[in-house]
Amino acid sequence: MANVVESKKSCSVNPLKMSQPLGASLAFLGLDACMPVMHGSQGCTSFGLVLLVRHFKEAIPLQTTAMNEVTSILGGYDNIEAALLNIRKRAAPKIIAICSTGLTETKGDDVDGYIVTVRKRKPELADTEIVYVSTPDYMGGFEDGYAHAVTAIVRTLVKPLPLKADQVTLLPGSHLSPADIDELREIIEAFGLTAIVLPDISGSLDGHIPPDWRGTTLGGTTLEQIRAAGASAFTMGVGEQTREAALALQEIAGTPLEIFERLTGLECNDHLLQRLAHISGRPVPPKYRRQRSQLLDAMLDGHFYTGGTKVAIAAEPDLLLAVGSLLHEMGAELRCCVSTTKSASHALLPAETVILGDLEDLERGAAECDVLITHSHGRQAADRLGKPLLRIGFPVFDRIGNAHRCQVGYRGTMALIFEMANTMMERIAHHHATDWPLTPEAMRAATHGAAVRAPESIPPSLAEASA
Amino acid sequence: MSVLLKAKIAEVFEEPGCDINQGKSEKERKKGCTKQLNPGAAAGGCAFDGAKIALQPIADVAHLVHGPIACEGNSWDNRHSASSHSQIYRTGFTTDINELDVIYGGEKRLFKSIREILEKYDPPAVFVYQTCVTALVGDDIEAVCQRATEKFGKPIIPVNAPGFAGPKNLGNKLGAEALLDYVIGTREPEFTTPYDINIIGEYNLVGELWQVKPLLDALGIRILSCISGDGRYNEVATAHRAKVNMMVCSKSMINIATKMEQRWGIPYFEGSFYGIGDMSDTLRQIAKLLVQTGAPADLLDRTERLIEVEEARAWKRIAHYKQRLAGKRVLLITGGVKSWSVVAALQEGGMEIVGTSVKKSTREDKEKIKEIMGEGADAHMIDDMTPREMYAMLRDARADIMLSGGRSQFVALKARMPWLDINQERHHPYGGYEGMVELVAEIDRAIFNPVWQQVRIPAPWGEDGETLEAPSSPVHAQLAGVAAKAMELEPEEVPV
Numbered sequence A: 001m002a003n004v005v006e007s008k009k010s011c012s013v014n015p016l017k018m019s020q021p022l023g024a025s026l027a028f029l030g031l032d033a034c035m036p037v038m039h040g041s042q043g044c045t046s047f048g049l050v051l052l053v054r055h056f057k058e059a060i061p062l063q064t065t066a067m068n069e070v071t072s073i074l075g076g077y078d079n080i081e082a083a084l085l086n087i088r089k090r091a092a093p094k095i096i097a098i099c100s101t102g103l104t105e106t107k108g109d110d111v112d113g114y115i116v117t118v119r120k121r122k123p124e125l126a127d128t129e130i131v132y133v134s135t136p137d138y139m140g141g142f143e144d145g146y147a148h149a150v151t152a153i154v155r156t157l158v159k160p161l162p163l164k165a166d167q168v169t170l171l172p173g174s175h176l177s178p179a180d181i182d183e184l185r186e187i188i189e190a191f192g193l194t195a196i197v198l199p200d201i202s203g204s205l206d207g208h209i210p211p212d213w214r215g216t217t218l219g220g221t222t223l224e225q226i227r228a229a230g231a232s233a234f235t236m237g238v239g240e241q242t243r244e245a246a247l248a249l250q251e252i253a254g255t256p257l258e259i260f261e262r263l264t265g266l267e268c269n270d271h272l273l274q275r276l277a278h279i280s281g282r283p284v285p286p287k288y289r290r291q292r293s294q295l296l297d298a299m300l301d302g303h304f305y306t307g308g309t310k311v312a313i314a315a316e317p318d319l320l321l322a323v324g325s326l327l328h329e330m331g332a333e334l335r336c337c338v339s340t341t342k343s344a345s346h347a348l349l350p351a352e353t354v355i356l357g358d359l360e361d362l363e364r365g366a367a368e369c370d371v372l373i374t375h376s377h378g379r380q381a382a383d384r385l386g387k388p389l390l391r392i393g394f395p396v397f398d399r400i401g402n403a404h405r406c407q408v409g410y411r412g413t414m415a416l417i418f419e420m421a422n423t424m425m426e427r428i429a430h431h432h433a434t435d436w437p438l439t440p441e442a443m444r445a446a447t448h449g450a451a452v453r454a455p456e457s458i459p460p461s462l463a464e465a466s467a
Numbered sequence B: 001m002s003v004l005l006k007a008k009i010a011e012v013f014e015e016p017g018c019d020i021n022q023g024k025s026e027k028e029r030k031k032g033c034t035k036q037l038n039p040g041a042a043a044g045g046c047a048f049d050g051a052k053i054a055l056q057p058i059a060d061v062a063h064l065v066h067g068p069i070a071c072e073g074n075s076w077d078n079r080h081s082a083s084s085h086s087q088i089y090r091t092g093f094t095t096d097i098n099e100l101d102v103i104y105g106g107e108k109r110l111f112k113s114i115r116e117i118l119e120k121y122d123p124p125a126v127f128v129y130q131t132c133v134t135a136l137v138g139d140d141i142e143a144v145c146q147r148a149t150e151k152f153g154k155p156i157i158p159v160n161a162p163g164f165a166g167p168k169n170l171g172n173k174l175g176a177e178a179l180l181d182y183v184i185g186t187r188e189p190e191f192t193t194p195y196d197i198n199i200i201g202e203y204n205l206v207g208e209l210w211q212v213k214p215l216l217d218a219l220g221i222r223i224l225s226c227i228s229g230d231g232r233y234n235e236v237a238t239a240h241r242a243k244v245n246m247m248v249c250s251k252s253m254i255n256i257a258t259k260m261e262q263r264w265g266i267p268y269f270e271g272s273f274y275g276i277g278d279m280s281d282t283l284r285q286i287a288k289l290l291v292q293t294g295a296p297a298d299l300l301d302r303t304e305r306l307i308e309v310e311e312a313r314a315w316k317r318i319a320h321y322k323q324r325l326a327g328k329r330v331l332l333i334t335g336g337v338k339s340w341s342v343v344a345a346l347q348e349g350g351m352e353i354v355g356t357s358v359k360k361s362t363r364e365d366k367e368k369i370k371e372i373m374g375e376g377a378d379a380h381m382i383d384d385m386t387p388r389e390m391y392a393m394l395r396d397a398r399a400d401i402m403l404s405g406g407r408s409q410f411v412a413l414k415a416r417m418p419w420l421d422i423n424q425e426r427h428h429p430y431g432g433y434e435g436m437v438e439l440v441a442e443i444d445r446a447i448f449n450p451v452w453q454q455v456r457i458p459a460p461w462g463e464d465g466e467t468l469e470a471p472s473s474p475v476h477a478q479l480a481g482v483a484a485k486a487m488e489l490e491p492e493e494v495p496v
Helices: A020-029 A042-056 A068-075 A076-089 A102-107 A111-121 A123-127 A142-157 A176-189 A225-232 A238-252 A264-280 A286-306 A317-329 A344-348 A359-366 A377-384 A409-425 A440-447 A460-466 B004-014 B026-031 B046-055 B070-072 B099-104 B107-121 B131-136 B140-150 B168-182 B211-218 B233-237 B252-264 B276-292 B298-326 B338-346 B363-373 B387-395 B406-414 B432-447 B451-455 B475-486
Strands: A001-004 A036-039 A097-100 A129-133 A162-170 A194-197 A232-238 A255-259 A311-313 A332-337 A353-356 A373-374 A389-391 B060-067 B126-130 B156-159 B196-202 B222-226 B244-247 B268-269 B330-333 B354-358 B401-404 B419-420
Touching: A020 A036, A020 A042, A020 A097, A020 B298, A036 A042, A036 A076, A042 A255, A042 B046, A042 B070, A042 B406, A068 A076, A068 A102, A068 B131, A068 B252, A076 A097, A076 A123, A097 A111, A097 A142, A102 A255, A102 B131, A111 A123, A111 A129, A142 A225, A142 A238, A162 A225, A176 A194, A176 A264, A176 A409, A194 A225, A194 B298, A225 A232, A225 A238, A232 A238, A232 A264, A232 B168, A238 A255, A238 A317, A238 A344, A238 B004, A238 B451, A255 A264, A264 A286, A286 A409, A286 B252, A311 A317, A317 A332, A317 A344, A317 B268, A359 A373, A359 A377, A373 A377, A373 A409, A377 A389, A389 A409, A389 B060, A409 B475, B046 B060, B046 B126, B046 B168, B060 B107, B107 B126, B107 B140, B107 B338, B126 B140, B140 B156, B156 B168, B168 B233, B168 B252, B196 B252, B211 B222, B211 B276, B222 B432, B244 B252, B252 B268, B268 B276, B276 B298, B276 B338, B276 B432, B330 B338, B330 B387, B338 B354, B338 B363, B338 B432, B387 B406, B401 B406, B401 B432, B406 B419, B419 B432
Parallel strands: A001 A353, A036 A097, A097 A129, A162 A194, A162 A232, A232 A255, A311 A332, A311 A373, A332 A353, A373 A389, B060 B126, B126 B156, B196 B222, B196 B244, B244 B268, B330 B354, B330 B401, B401 B419
Antiparallel strands: none
């Protein structure tokens, strides 16, 4: 029930937020044989690319329309056309996915119109699907860009199909890792259901060694799978950010939906299994009943270290809700919460306020806290404050294995509890003999009026022995 | 684009220190020297990126990016330029403009942002970076900076290099122009010596400058200012009092050297800290020019003696590796000065260069490569290699290791071949005599890591996952035997 406060500063210091096109690109990277393109100057792509590489430690296919001064002013049609033709020739992707940037949005490029024209003028592009999403840098953030991109994929490529009762569509939020997606797919399949995951970075960014070099994405949701989503019996979204795309699926194919505001925690996963049991008509597999019991035990073991811990946390809305709520349930106090943009998720957060701000706001708030939780950019603040940093979200560039960190399902929740508890355990204070001095008042009370006695003399026999 | 910026870019292209430019006709020259980028097939940063790279190492300054969140939010704290003093350069400052700023202009937000930074962080100066969107909507950062300088009494420096102006290299030069226009020559040093030099285009990545500085210190040579690694605003402002300028990193900030020569008559030379021979040449050049500008002549002898000692020591340390690395084939994917300075260094380590990329190299760079590599150098110069070609080359084992920047690392790693980072994201310093030993040691460490044998072991099954043959040794029985022995029991019969 957090109260959302916008930071009043003009200058953002140590940004928490990243741009919409970057989030959109992540969504596009979850499509198989796809080439994401940023319609902007080459720096837009270059910065995003470097950040994605540093987080995933993977080759990232990401192109640019390389806008310059003249094309920025006259409009980028020629650049879009040239980029589409070049990419088709060099990498032959099945899908080319374009997102706009601040530059081209300020100018007002009508990319939807451009694509219609390109289609007419260049019939050789007929074998390539083109998805476009508008993502100006000066609005929203990473999560919003991702959400809009998934919606654009749905709106462009999904058509209604005859119902398949045992197929569900899973829309993961941008805060889910490849391991998170694998975990959820496994859970869904354990009920005898087939999952279409859209987008599926577990196929493309999970860090595997492909047999040959490919210029496009190395896996992910295939074009056929995206189209087949029109036949799903149910849509499950993880995170409020997926509502937009889930509603689009409902509009197009009439698919009923449920948005799980998070899948990190006990109750929300109970609910997920309940829902899957209902859709499939099957009981909850013993494996998950066992895992639930393990999670309960982990919560009991972990609560000693999380209980009463004062937390300063900064993350995008859905991740903030997922991690923040779990910690709250484990007895931690969400003393300082910072997020990037407005979201319905904030209303659910068990904290007093959420500041829409930056890591400077987090650093200030963290002064009275025990631990900082945010992405790798929080390292400077944690250093300055001499407090531990639990890294979550994107980017985590100073740790490896990010693709394989799982924080959803019973198992992922358990893993996160262990990480958090271990972080705190390392900081358990060691006490010293002088840690609890009495107050002067107590000292006076204890000593006042005591008879002054001379030290007792040592008997001669003992004095000799000690000498 | 403002008339001012246009004039600036034309001026940057009018480079007297660049012989290619001087060889061009008037008309050709007007076109500039940046290659037109190919949409859908381009890589690399924009002009803003270049300006930021060039100036951000000035460590006590607040670097404020005026634009939407992408420009700073997606890129801050991503380089390892080291500082021995202030850490404020690592703080990300941005105006993070919103839709209303796009419509009404972001100048007010910029002005307030400058005030907030001065109030909270009190740096000696603020550098304000222009970006695409704010340039397109017409925000006049020069005017805002001027007003802020007057109002707050501190230098607020506009850096006008919006991304769409061109590629990274142009941005380096536009960043340099900002220093020439607003910083260099605005202050006087407390004292000068006949041994004062500036080092231009050295960014002190992972502290590389500190591998070289002790050599200069020992000779009594003072780095009056380094532009911009481990830089201090006040030092850069006094750079015009140096006796000699050394230009590192090829042509990235040549305009500083040429304009300082025009304005203050400071001679410059181009040198490199990479490679043993190059390091020695650099020291000789510095000494020679300092003596020419009035330093006592004994500097020359002292320099020669130092070189002798340092070279002997470095050779001795490299000899240990030379035996192991002799004949190892290196694929070098970098650009500019490194395309040749590292070549020499690797040859010193006994390695063979099977390819060096010259995509970002100047004609001079290419000449240097020919000079160093001798016969057949042309065959090894790669102009534009696609990742697929690099991958094929490594997979077919036509090279033993690839040295490149972080972005292309996966070309090597996915081909299960060793790779070493030699660009800005690296964690090891390779400067001077020390650095070259480090580089050779790192190559050795990479190539001889047993992991390469491990990752090349084929899976004992085919594509379909069917087992090809029965496992060769009865693992169960062996393990049972070991366990039994450990517990002093006789092994049981284990069904295999």
